[in-house]
Amino acid sequence: MRTLLTRAVRALAVIALLGMLTMALPLLLTGDPAVAVLGVEATPEQLAAFTAALNLDASPPERFAHWLGGAVRGDLGTSLVTGAPVTAEIGERLPVTLELLLCGQLLALAITVPVAMRSAWRPGGVVDRISTVLAYLLLSTPAFVLGLALILVLAVGLAVLPATGWAAPDDPVEHLRHLVLPVLTMGLTEAAVLVRVLRADLIATLRTPYILAARSRGLSPWRLLWTRALRPSSFSTVTLVGLGLGLAFGGSVLVETIFAVPGMGRLAASAIEARDFPVIEAVVLLSGVTVVLVGTLVDLVYGVIDPRARHAAAH
Amino acid sequence: MTRPRGAELVVDRLQVRYRVPGGWIEAVRGVSFTVPAGRTVGLVGESGSGKSSLAKAVTGLVAPSGGSVAFAGGPVRHRPGPGGIQMVFQDPVASLHPHRTLVDLVAEPLRWAGVARARRRERAAAALADVGLDPAVYGGRRRHQISGGQAQRVAIARAALAEPELIIADEPVAGLDVSVQAGVVNLLHRAVADRGASLLFISHDLGVVSALCDEVVVLYLGRVCERGPTESVLAAPRHPYTRALLDAVPEVGRVPPPSRLPAAEPPSPLHPPPGCAFHPRCPDAVAACRTAVPAPRELGGAVVSCHAAAPQTPSTEPVTSPPPDRSPP
Amino acid sequence: MLRRTETRRDALVPAACVAVLALVAIGAVLAQLLPQLDPLRADFQAPLRPPGPEHWFGTDATGRDVFARTLAGGASSIVVAAMTVAVGLVVGGGLGVLAGFARGWVDALIGTLLDVVLALPGLITVMVVVTMVGPGRLTIGALIGLIMVPAFARIARSATLTVRGQEFVQAARIMGAPPLRIIGSEVVRCVLPAVAAYSFTAVTVAIVAEGSLSFLGFGLAPPTASWGGLIAEGRTHIATAPWICLAPAAVLCATVLAVNVLGERWGRSRP
């Protein structure tokens, strides 16, 4: 109970500090942010209006308090570029990113668990060596290179899938066709990391006395891995998957740019180019809050995975 | 209050507690005893008794949460040079720096005392030879190149070279084979006996303690059950826990008597029972044991904390002075 | 028989990795020195030439030599990676050691600050700051380093906690060793190797992140060559002149792979 309370206090402190840090971002601009954004030709009235709209005269803590007040009422401000409410912009983009990320993580897990199990069962065996080499190759291929390679092969070479773009779910077939390449890029990149982590943890678990005991009682390898070894080995993997999902609000700028997917990442990138502060602040803050919340959630999941961790949440 | 005399260790109502997830562990709950100068005292307890926490508090590695530890009339300080406290750890390999050679390891206390390199290596080599390790063969080895028993010999040589007035040994033979244990016990005995230093020997093994120690302190869940001269405690244990412990100690060729303890499991140090901590397992428990912590009483030469322990012919048996006031032989 | 081939491969793989990294480093230096390898020299007569004896990696849309530009891109990666590791090691390592030794409220405060950094969307934050303070190899390297501070700090903190709890450190304390000397020598002995092992990972993250930033157009300003930037430029010609993209991509992947493999060997060689 106590640890839960300290966790909550700490999470709130992190969010508050993050808010002030985000609100201090315009201060990085040299000189008057209004001039920096609108240019020297802007009239004093325009500059004043800009400053007032962003509440730039206030200190970062005050600006954060103001932002928080609006956020509670569902008002995240207005985009400087489109003039639309930031909530509307995000509401349009977020489902796309969430779908992408969820599918990507699921694909990563679907690859990771069986491959890591086969590798860990016979470390140094054929399966292990092949998967290790592949994992290292993937690990060393940045998402933007992998994405381009996939386009080159599947879209340009074989021409079975669209190279870029997005289709609304109204047309399920086209939607899925457009989903394949970005999800593949995300899933493979993530799987390379997860396989290495889960394999190492599984190998450690398979050496424990309790696995030896279970083996001596005649459990089949399949049951041993799935029902006895997987759960105690999954801490780091769960953490990484949680972290990946937590960054959903920030979106995956790279994958969305390569495949021209209209998600949060593209929204963030264009907002940064245009110095559209209300949008930038909303994206950074919402992303940060999600990471903190998911982090807390992952701690709770630990308790489900391992009864020993139920009382020991603090590190 | 006992006035400390010479290099006497006085532990007075010591308390140690640790923060753990889900609360506090009161590892040591008001322990008092004395190690008189030149004496060997055994501290016996099973897991959860608080014996290791006690060792750490006495050596100043953790701060007590209550009570006091006094050595030679003052607080315990870590200072180089002779006359202080040295410690021998349970895991001898872990207590040696992984990168240093055995000669340098043994010479460590001299290094901090400012002895010149050549001189301290010379003395360290002699100390190694003294514990049965040929410096020509072992001097250049490191901790991973020797066995556990040899590592404990190195640790004892190192502690002895510091010329302490008190050595604290925390389960020094627990991880060793019986064929090696006796050698380590003999070395420890020699390390203190030769110079009239005192020894606080912490162990779960009454057999080893009985052979080595002048006095014994029995701990259960952070409190002292019974303390007194080894002969008296072994011959006529007054506390039911001491009796149970003596019954349970494996003895070659002895068919153990059936256990008198009720089937209750040892309680967790996180939730010690109220009153006398032993009462749920005690065959002789009376009503008072469930509510009141028994005060230490002097019974036939030993000090016992038990409501049920009766003085055996108190009028005729001569009452010897309590252990803190015993003079060194 | 088997053992011999195993050992030969064991020695061969790291050697190959070192060779790859050495070539990238030498190339980066040569690109700064030799006029033939000027990454900006455009041969307008020969745009989009495929790889051949004259232009090993071909030429781009304005006739610049892709080989020269790739070598120059290596220089950017090296500078950014060095800066990242420097910031991560000094700031992250320092904070981690401090948190591990002080514990208590100092540890909690440092932990909270690191959680704040951890909660930031990394790439987006770097993009925001770069657009405002201007791009530059050192700026980008420092920013990536700051984003990686929590990871460095976590490793340094746990190594410090391990050192603290080790019995030989406690033994040294009891023997009267000056506490600062114990801390100093043990930090160097235990914490530094642990953090150094993580530096390999940091190098790969820095190279990939710098590439990603340049690819997205938020990295180094156009005349400065960067692998990510070269790949982004080549993307428009991917169907007709894939070498503009593929050459820097291959070198980038090979470099990251070499660092990854060396890092894994380094980590495995320590107990």
Added chain:
Amino acid sequence: MSAPLLELDGLSLRFDGPAGSLHVLESVSLAVAEGESVGLVGESGSGKSVLARAVLGVHPGPAAPSLTGRILLEGRDVTDGSSRRRAVSMVFQDPSASLNPVVRIGRQVLEAVPPAERGSRARQRAAATELLRAVGLPDPGRRLRSYPAELSGGQRQRVGIAAALAAQPRLLLADEPTTALDVTVQQRVLDLIGELRRERGMALLLITHDLGLLAGRTDRIAVMYAGRVVEDGPTERVLAEPRHPYTRALLAVTPRLSPRRRPPLPQIPGGLPDLREPRTGCPFAPRCERALPECATRPPLLRAGAGHTVSCWAAEGVPV
């Protein structure tokens, strides 16, 4: 006479690794009769735990050892690793490490029962409850849903024993089953193992480093040193009249409750031989106070009395 339940016939075991080979067992012969209780005593490096694992047919880590000689179970040769289920099961050393921390106790105790034979959920519950009751765990019905961390060390070892019983083995191996437990708990656990053995007519191979545990608990004692059985005989005879110098030395150094035994205590000088080399002669000779020149060659197996054998050049007896 019928064949013994377990028979080891000249069993040698070697672990081969990149740094060389470890000769852990060297031509060990040992028999356990149906329903018999045998104590296997040795210090670390004697090979007693490896022997138990060889009988059980599992080894930790990916490297399988190379075996020569034979392991016969109920007259069946199982040296090649064929299934021992239903014949042998093991109680492991550290109950905290040998129970899976994330699996409920009810599931773990039934691990040894093949899924096909488990029956309905209700039957499984009943079977698991019965096993936990048999090992004296209080409130067994409720404990089914507990995790190992919720039990004390002694209770965990009771669960470990229950899991070993589930297969209804005819031979129970107990590898230092009480080393991780406190002495006041140790006695109860050993008594429980003894009772269960008698009730169920199982044979027991109790592996320990402590000679003090065996009196009144085993019919026979086999003493191991450096991968060999050096002495094997009825418990009382071995404890009262040990024939091998190592057994004698071990008895002399085992701590006793006696304040009159002041230091220096008797000790065995020297240390274990290097297991990376095969032992040519008697492995104990370098530490033996009665060593003879012959000890450089393999000592003969001598009969020193009824069912009492010793492997020593200096001992008296009739060659077997």
